[in-house]
Amino acid sequence: MQQTIQEVRQENERAMIARIESALTRGADDYFRKNEFVRIPTVPHVVGITGACENIDTLFKVNYFGQNGYLTQTGQLALELQIPELKRVCCEIHSFRAEQEADGRHLTEFPLVEFEFGYEGEGLPQLLDHIEGTVKAMMKSALKEELTLRKLGANPERIKHMLKEPFARIEYRNAVKLLQELGFEVEFGDDLKHNHEQAVVKATGKPTFIMKYPEKIKFFNMRRDRNDEEVVQSADLILPVSGESVGSAVREENPELLMEKLLNSNMYRLHIARGGTIEDFKWYLDAVKANPVPHAGCGIGLSRVTQCVLGREDIRKSTAYPMNCQTSLNNI
Numbered sequence: 001m002q003q004t005i006q007e008v009r010q011e012n013e014r015a016m017i018a019r020i021e022s023a024l025t026r027g028a029d030d031y032f033r034k035n036e037f038v039r040i041p042t043v044p045h046v047v048g049i050t051g052a053c054e055n056i057d058t059l060f061k062v063n064y065f066g067q068n069g070y071l072t073q074t075g076q077l078a079l080e081l082q083i084p085e086l087k088r089v090c091c092e093i094h095s096f097r098a099e100q101e102a103d104g105r106h107l108t109e110f111p112l113v114e115f116e117f118g119y120e121g122e123g124l125p126q127l128l129d130h131i132e133g134t135v136k137a138m139m140k141s142a143l144k145e146e147l148t149l150r151k152l153g154a155n156p157e158r159i160k161h162m163l164k165e166p167f168a169r170i171e172y173r174n175a176v177k178l179l180q181e182l183g184f185e186v187e188f189g190d191d192l193k194h195n196h197e198q199a200v201v202k203a204t205g206k207p208t209f210i211m212k213y214p215e216k217i218k219f220f221n222m223r224r225d226r227n228d229e230e231v232v233q234s235a236d237l238i239l240p241v242s243g244e245s246v247g248s249a250v251r252e253e254n255p256e257l258l259m260e261k262l263l264n265s266n267m268y269r270l271h272i273a274r275g276g277t278i279e280d281f282k283w284y285l286d287a288v289k290a291n292p293v294p295h296a297g298c299g300i301g302l303s304r305v306t307q308c309v310l311g312r313e314d315i316r317k318s319t320a321y322p323m324n325c326q327t328s329l330n331n332i
Contacts, residue, residue, distance in 0.1 A: 016148050018320040021111075021306055025092065027141030028113050028300070031134045037090040037115055040082060043075035045093065049271055049280045050077050053219060053247070053299075056270050058097045071096035074299055077221075077284050079116040080251065084291040090115035095299070102326045104314035105194060105243070107303060109323040116251075116297030123223070123250040124233045127296040128209055131237055131246055132167050134300065135207075139163055142309050154310045162240070168204035172213045172231065175200050191217050197238045211235040220265040221258060221284075222249035233296075242307035242315070248298030255289040 032039065046064050049056065051072035060071040075093045082089045095112040115134070119126050139159050142149065146156050170178070172192075179186045179196055182203070186196060192210070201208050212231040215224060222232035237246035252258045262268050262281060271280065307318035316322040321332060 013152070014320050016152050017306070017310075017318065019145055019148050020142055020152070020309065021302060021320060023141045023145050024138040024302060024305055024309070025111070025113070027138035028092075028134050030141065031137035032090045032115065035088065035130070035133070037088040037117070038082070038086045040075075040079060040089050040091045043072075043078045043091045043093055045072050046070070047072045047078075049276055050284055052267065053095075056267055056274075058099060060096050060098050073097060074112065075114050076116065076297060076299065079114060079297065080284075080295060081287055083116055083118045083295045084293055088115070088117040092302075095301075100325055102324045104316060107315060107319065107323055108325060108327070110319070111302040113300040113302060114297065116295055118293050118295045120294070123294060123296045124211065124235065127248055127250060127298065128167075128169065128211075128235055131209075131235075131248055131298050131300070135237065135239075135246065135305065136163055138300075138305055139309060149309070152310055158311065159309055162207055165206060167237070168206050168208040169211060169235075170200065170204070170208060171211050175210050178203060189214050189216065194243045197236075197243045198240075201238050201240050207240065208238045209235045210238060215261070216266075219249070220262045220267060221252050223252045224257065224261070239304065239308040241311055241313065242304040242318075244301075245304035245308065246298050246300045248296070250294075250296040253288065253292045253294050255285065255292060258288055259285060 046062060046069045048069065051070050051074065052059055053073045059073065062069045062071060072093060073095050075091045079089045079091060092111055092113050094109055096109050099106040099108055115130065117130065140163065143156055143159055149156050173188065176186055176188055179199060182199055184196060184199065200210065212225060212228070213234050214230060215232045218232050218234050222234045225231045225233050232249060234249035236244045239245045252261060303315055303319045307315050310318050312318045316324065
């Protein structure tokens, strides 16, 4: 059947988006090589419960030869195992999320660029420096495809502007105060929504790290801040248009505190209610106990970075192969 003009245009746009995605991942690779990160290409894609980021309701369940398995959402814990020997490690996986929304912000599958590293001194500033360095390297690489960017309706000058200055950094408590001053009804302990995040970015005028979220709303292995025990040493990078594009944290290296945090987490309560046990986390708890190395890391959502670079409100228009709950597997 002869293709329509519209179908040809869609194919051409898909190819151009793929070119930008390729440039972005090349930029991340360049940063990792320059900073001596070891790429781990064999991070598993079928895992146990520890492959969840936070919300186990969004896990895709699979039968792995009679075992309960899940399509992974993060390679974080697998990377952490390598830190005692390799010091700095990275990977790129496909993160699977059983998101029920079919909108401009949610995908059920997307590339996730991840890294973990051991540190000395204060971990959070080093973590933010590495994230900013990686994301800026990705954007600089995308700028080499200026003609493609312009064909896609993107403004290269806007991208260059984001690269000129350091990204802003604001603690969650101060972000809540700022939002309250702007008229938003938000309190300490709330999980910030997309409109909240974009209001913060608009106020700072640049990509912004929101740091030190409340412990109760974050993943169990994020390091509790020793000076403010209500929060963890975490940070989300909020980009213009696309919003939360990087989730990151210093990891808890104290085995006893890690166990306490796990047992008190909402993730663990849900897991137990569904028939899970503490044994499902034993391999990770044992690994931290054997090697309590201070370390930190993050996951960078490629599609969100692409969305920011292209300046498109709909993430489905910023991905070569957008997957959501309405995608037909016979029409990709």
